[in-house]
Amino acid sequence: MVACTPEKERAMHEEIVYRPARELARMLRKREISAREVVAAHLARIEEVNPRINAVVTVCGERAMEEAAAADDFMASGGTPGPLHGLPIAHKDTHATAGVRTTFGSPFFADHVPDHDELIVERMRAAGAITIGKTNVPEFAAGSHTFNTLFGTTVNPYDTSRSAGGSSGGAAAALACGMHALADGSDMGGSLRNPASFNNVVGLRPSPGRVPAHPEPLGWSTLSVQGPMARDVGDTALLLSVLAGPDSRSPIAVAEPGSVFDPSAGPLDRELSGLRVAWSPDLNGALTCERAVVETLTAQLGTFSDLGCTVELDAPDLSGADEVFRTLRAWVFESNFGALLDADRSKLKPSVVWNIEAGRRLTGPDLARAERLHTELFHRVRVFFERYDVLLLPVSQVAPFDAAQEYPTDIDGQVQQTYLDWMRSAYWISVTGCPALSVPAGFTESGLPVGVQIVGPHLAERRVLEVGRAFEAATRFGERRPPLS
Template identity: 75%
Template sequence: MYEDIAFRPAREMAAMLRRREISARELVEAHLARIATINPTVNAVVTLSAERALREAHAADERLASGAPVGPLHGLPMAHKDTHDTAGIRTTYGSPFFTGNIPERDELLIERLRAAGAITIGKTNVPEFAAGSHTFNPVFGTTLNPYDVTRSAGGSSGGAAAALATGMHALADGSDMGGSLRNPASFNNVVGLRPSPGRVPVYPASLGWSTLSVQGPLARDAADAALLLSVMAGPDPRSPVALAEPGSEFAPPLDRDLAGLRVAWTPDLDGAFHCAQEVLDVLTPAVRVFEELGCRVTEAAPDLAGAEEVFRTLRAWTFESAYGPLLDADRDLLKPSLAWNIEEGRKLAGSDVARAERLRTEIYHRMREFFQDHDVLLLPVSQVPPFDARLEFPTDIDGVPQATYLDWMRSAYYISVTGSPALSVPAGFTPGGLPVGLQIVGPHHADRLVLEVGHAFERTTGFGQRRPPVA
């Protein structure tokens, strides 16, 4: 019974709750049972708030019984990313600096989820300060991939994606600077959306005008991701970059006829990155599905020259601003890659940041012009399939060296630089049974379009319905 309920779409769970076919308490208990059974194997949920969740579930049932209005996520259990502040629940950011940190207030994203009726059951694992696309830290250890527990679950929203894939929560929140929503979605055979900057406003944020990092939804299918985005999105005066459209514009259904859609496919952005042949062997036939759906598919890529410099510069500048004081306080409490990235920020001059901003503006306009001739862009989410969890990062791709913890993620972070919305959707499996995601990128602010295209693709292929062995 618990397994059947835990793997239903979140929107179906919500409908069952409203019809009173199941209580919020029963739903929370079902997910807590999944956590007790599965989490010791994958280590995705790192702080559990079971008693609080059951109290909230009881209150949710009483509210529904009273006839009071309820939100779109009423009674749905969620474990929040451990970089998102949750009032009264430990939030460590995966760092020894914050092992005992209990925030006094929810951040804006959590405010919205809870106002919509979501029930907090705990927190999900992250790399230290969400740095890197492999989820491990000295506080909670490594999150393992449920399709092969010797492999990485990706990151930085790796705990969130692994918990979704195994039915430990109904929906998941995350964040994405260089691929942290998309990469773990690809590695765990779920859906992850990097929304347009400002689509999901962030508060508090020390760099409120910065748009390289965004927050967004993870789900087991595109329609559930749209449901979650409809709650996350919408203006808020506390964010200077918040977009004006209400979240309701992104709610399902997502049905759309793709006939005539102009689809561009690129395996490597014209040689901008190297992709493992094992990944391309999965994605090449997956792209042909769009032809079957009536799309006009051509191989083409935007010119993203300068994206490497832009991302590395702005990321290092952001990291030094956020974590420089921690490096000064105790370098030994930071993983070496994070310390290196902060130090890269300290080497920057104002002219370096200015050049990066000029290059990023040029990239935006080249991307805008590209989408005058194409409706969506398809490319790999991740350049490799899930890799050995004992490694910090893949050191080579088919023999091509990857020098730093960032090199192997260009297929994701080049897209981050453009500001375009990008969706990771399940696209198949390697011969060894490892998931591979397809990245669907849309024009400026076309968040709903990429969800609709992803929805059509997943309905045709059904790859997202394959459950991991540990589940």
């Protein structure tokens, strides 16, 4: 018997790890491949690539292989597999995982091992997913650049001198490199969309309540949501079908079952002829975006026209969105992390301290004004979507930036005062309550990924997935892999 060379083995593993999750799931159900083979290939990929990218910060390989063996035995005994049967996932390090270290990127929780899975993890594991590790995050998921004092910086696989984005930066970079088949994440100000854009993968911020969260100390808050990431839109829909659906433990959970998003039950392919599309590179002049980002996206408008869409330059009035987001974010930060600031300020990064202290300065009238503006904003956007089916705009105002920076300090010469300023194109959409999908939309001249943000009306996740799928199929940018040999 001829021994398998390291090069051939690597090629075999790469052929597995870059298969769509839907295809791997089908092969696992039909027993054309074993869960052991799938998990082993992904663990080998982590071992090979992760030292250069720093995306997976905790690896539970022995446990994952034991779970893979149990999954294979289950199939051999005639069991009915779940939709994610045998698929390896490294969960975001802000999501509690029973028996697996969960640090939130903070020294306060450096050795924290939860005794429970939170709901998003619970649903994935109930659907058959196998936990292979945890992905890197900025401290308490604060900011769209993934670095912390525990694990260091996650870098961009398309250019390792650049940021992978955040706060789900480890999840997105690991997806781009084939380290896991699907990824979970969360999004307050762009934390699913921004890293998807930076790493040439797909990320969906669902409408609040579409993916219920538990435990959640601020259960009525709509600012932060959890959702799926994947390498293509179909896999994103597959994971959403597992994550979505009602749960009595969440007071804002949407009643519609997640099965409506299952691509095997209802294909996402849709004829876009006649679709009314609004496009805005700057939200009516309110944003500054890097020229390279705008040029990359503008070049793709013809794709939507070729698909039969009517494309117009227009945008909703998002006045007040900045005040709404910053007020409610500061309130959330003080509520969630204020006690840690009192316990030991030195263990918190300055931007988190700044956000907590901003929350402590808020008054009742400040919060009341923010909620009034929030309601007015919702209705202006609701009326806007009576004229248009979707809105297109940049996911991020910049291309992936220098990983040595905490955040971009200027955009084409315009100074950015805080770690939030450069994320407005994402966080202004957050406070509309609308679903927003980041889909690969090309590369700058220097080879950096750029995503387009597809926004739909409140609760119209299916629509943005269908539009994203049509654009993805027409352009195929998401098939371009990082230059990792």
